[in-house]
Amino acid sequence: VIRPTNFEITSVRQGRECILSITGELDMNTVASLAEQVGDAVESGSTAVTLDLRGLTFMDSSGLRMLIEVNDQSRREGWQLALTPPTEEAAAMVLQVTGADMELPFKPSGQS
Amino acid sequence: MGTTLTELILDRAHNAVVSMDERGVVTYWNPSAERAFGIGRDQAIGREVADLIIPDELRETHRSGLARFLSDGTGPVLNRRIELTAIKGDGSEFPVEMTITALPDDERWTFHAFVQDVSERVASEREQRRLVDELQRALHGSQRRFDAIVGSLTDPVTVRDRSDRIVYANRAALEHLGFESTDELAGTPPADIMADYIVHSEDGAAVAMDSIPSVRLLRGEQPESLLIRTVHRRTGVLRWNLLKSAPVLDQTGAVEATITIIEDVTERQRAERLSAFLAQAGDVLASSLDYAQTLRNVAQLAVPDIADWCAVGLVDADGDHIQVAVAHVDPDRLRLAEQLREYEPEHPDPERGLGLVFATGQRVLYPDVTDEVLAAAAVDDRHLELLRAVGFRSVAIVPMRIGARILGAMTLVSAESGRVLDEFDCDLAEQVASRAAVAIENARLYSERSMIAHTLQQSLLPDELPEISGYELAAMYLPAIAHSEVGGDFYDAWEVGGEWMLIVGDVTGKGVQAAALTSLVRHTIRAASEYERSPAALLSIADRILKKQRATSICTALCMRIESTRAVLAVGGHPLPVQISEAGATPVGDHGPLLGGFASPRWTNHSLELAPGTALVAYTDGITDAVGADGERYGTTRLLDTLTHLRNRSAAGLIDGLTSALKDFQTGPPADDTAALVLRRARATHTGASDSENMATRVREATTR
Numbered sequence: 046v047i048r049p050t051n052f053e054i055t056s057v058r059q060g061r062e063c064i065l066s067i068t069g070e071l072d073m074n075t076v077a078s079l080a081e082q083v084g085d086a087v088e089s090g091s092t093a094v095t096l097d098l099r100g101l102t103f104m105d106s107s108g109l110r111m112l113i114e115v116n117d118q119s120r121r122e123g124w125q126l127a128l129t130p131p132t133e134e135a136a137a138m139v140l141q142v143t144g145a146d147m148e149l150p151f152k153p154s155g156q157s
Numbered sequence: 158m159g160t161t162l163t164e165l166i167l168d169r170a171h172n173a174v175v176s177m178d179e180r181g182v183v184t185y186w187n188p189s190a191e192r193a194f195g196i197g198r199d200q201a202i203g204r205e206v207a208d209l210i211i212p213d214e215l216r217e218t219h220r221s222g223l224a225r226f227l228s229d230g231t232g233p234v235l236n237r238r239i240e241l242t243a244i245k246g247d248g249s250e251f252p253v254e255m256t257i258t259a260l261p262d263d264e265r266w267t268f269h270a271f272v273q274d275v276s277e278r279v280a281s282e283r284e285q286r287r288l289v290d291e292l293q294r295a296l297h298g299s300q301r302r303f304d305a306i307v308g309s310l311t312d313p314v315t316v317r318d319r320s321d322r323i324v325y326a327n328r329a330a331l332e333h334l335g336f337e338s339t340d341e342l343a344g345t346p347p348a349d350i351m352a353d354y355i356v357h358s359e360d361g362a363a364v365a366m367d368s369i370p371s372v373r374l375l376r377g378e379q380p381e382s383l384l385i386r387t388v389h390r391r392t393g394v395l396r397w398n399l400l401k402s403a404p405v406l407d408q409t410g411a412v413e414a415t416i417t418i419i420e421d422v423t424e425r426q427r428a429e430r431l432s433a434f435l436a437q438a439g440d441v442l443a444s445s446l447d448y449a450q451t452l453r454n455v456a457q458l459a460v461p462d463i464a465d466w467c468a469v470g471l472v473d474a475d476g477d478h479i480q481v482a483v484a485h486v487d488p489d490r491l492r493l494a495e496q497l498r499e500y501e502p503e504h505p506d507p508e509r510g511l512g513l514v515f516a517t518g519q520r521v522l523y524p525d526v527t528d529e530v531l532a533a534a535a536v537d538d539r540h541l542e543l544l545r546a547v548g549f550r551s552v553a554i555v556p557m558r559i560g561a562r563i564l565g566a567m568t569l570v571s572a573e574s575g576r577v578l579d580e581f582d583c584d585l586a587e588q589v590a591s592r593a594a595v596a597i598e599n600a601r602l603y604s605e606r607s608m609i610a611h612t613l614q615q616s617l618l619p620d621e622l623p624e625i626s627g628y629e630l631a632a633m634y635l636p637a638i639a640h641s642e643v644g645g646d647f648y649d650a651w652e653v654g655g656e657w658m659l660i661v662g663d664v665t666g667k668g669v670q671a672a673a674l675t676s677l678v679r680h681t682i683r684a685a686s687e688y689e690r691s692p693a694a695l696l697s698i699a700d701r702i703l704k705k706q707r708a709t710s711i712c713t714a715l716c717m718r719i720e721s722t723r724a725v726l727a728v729g730g731h732p733l734p735v736q737i738s739e740a741g742a743t744p745v746g747d748h749g750p751l752l753g754g755f756a757s758p759r760w761t762n763h764s765l766e767l768a769p770g771t772a773l774v775a776y777t778d779g780i781t782d783a784v785g786a787d788g789e790r791y792g793t794t795r796l797l798d799t800l801t802h803l804r805n806r807s808a809a810g811l812i813d814g815l816t817s818a819l820k821d822f823q824t825g826p827p828a829d830d831t832a833a834l835v836l837r838r839a840r841a842t843h844t845g846a847s848d849s850e851n852m853a854t855r856v857r858e859a860t861t862r
Contacts, residue, residue, distance in 0.1 A: 106663060106778060142730060148756070
């Protein structure tokens, strides 16, 4: 059952840096577009990718899995990944519960 | 007029509004007045009303009335609806209805007239009066003259006299009622004419002679027009008629006769009912993936509006008929269908009826089912008796098909309603049948796919939950419908050296890969538990195994050991289990990282004592992530509330309650796998463990699909 979500990724590039701002719900219906955007950014030469999750309202295990996969990918391919933590509790909670908040390269909040 | 707000409103009023001052001079003139009188605002304001719109003969009355009101305050025409004639800008006269109100404005009076052009209404009233006059004259005069007026009308017209007899019917009415001549009709008692028909009102209630408008008029009542559904007993023809009656008065003003126009609205009614039926059928067909239920609902929808009986059956690859649903409004009558079913051949005769429809894919219609037909079809006397008891009038059978493939058939039977089914009914039934066919096909495809997934999934779950002495154990598993693929939720419970191990987990991902990972995690922990009892250490072992996988392999899991009355648990990225006691429901344990995702994770054990009656609920995020009607998630707070309400239930009762709460909340089928495992310490030591096991198994069977 696919619900309409206001999921959106906006991409801003500055030289070799790319910031992907994600808003809405990152779940099994939307993870594919995140993977695609990250792939596009890296292929077009970005060496530092920031996933700005401040606008994230919900994340399920598929979303979390995607973040972990992107992290693995960055190590394997040798580019830099940073994440800005979500402000919405529902999304922040998933990261805390799973320990991802300690393990993934999150920037201290307030920085993007 | 002063206030602009009032003017703003009046400027948009549908009524013509004219205001005048004490001198009788126009001070306000709205756009509707411009239209009604054909005089622009600029030409009107400042002119005397009497000169502008009042006909010559009324001018003096108007002026003196105004003068009288200003001198002694009496205004017989004020504040009530009056009808009079007005003149337009071009000098033509027309009838108006108006209300005049006087309002004090700065110690002076202002008069506001709200005027409505009633030319059309007056004209139609005049026309009606003329017709009635003519009729009255005709009734006393020659039949020929009267016939000249209404004889050629295509709508049936009848005249009923004070004795309720129909004394006149035009050609259309004679045809409509099935009589050769007016004399023949006039010679037939009114009740007999009525008895030729089965008459119902719009809402399905039987209509008696006394409720017909023409008869009510003769009783001195003032009835509205009446919509009736008639079925002619002999021909079985269904018609929808709108009966409109008017009185014919004699010289003393008493009702001498009534004239009725019978408007045939059959086509319109059928079209309306058709679209309503199709809309409902669309909803019904879309509502369920259980096609047997769907077909039962469709059959139910067809009665009694479309037919008295509706049966839906499917045909299998060998051409055998499988009846799925029969509907009739009266449950007693349904027993007849049950009995008749014994006589139904498994393989219907391809030369006729159902078999013919299955063989050709074409509809068959038997408008008149005679007793000979029944006798020919009957196998024995009892069969014939049952067939006669149904009271077949008409039968229509239409195929349910997709392209050339025939899935089954829908049978409509008309019996006690007495109406004859026609091609229109077949068209309607065929439309519904073809939609039903698509629904069946979808449901079948889905169930095949889900069967494969289900089988695989079952192999990932324990065959049955074990018996734990002093505890009740129950579980539920709802696979994600949307993907109809194997999901990644799992649970297991097993015994190791007199203690019990329980796990609940969620491998992210879908399909065969997820199934493989599920199996890996479950069996790794199971095998490791032979030498390692610490839940935290078991999670760590599973974590190391997952990290050896080539693709990113992550999993959340909750691992718990039960030793007598104590539970020791560790949580890896999984929702915390919920403890339910008299005090309510609270999450217990410590969050730890998920398995397979991170470089150097650590887990800790949490230990708690389980008092008698205390339950622990382990679940997967399919529950908290479930989406409700307004897009809201089920969430932890709602879950804790639900579990608090269910706190006095057994393990099986908790699973039942949670499952139905979730189903009520969720708008569609589960989008993600959903699993829960409930362990409850028995209240009394004598609780039969085998009971709890049976219960647990039953619940699992009921909730898995």
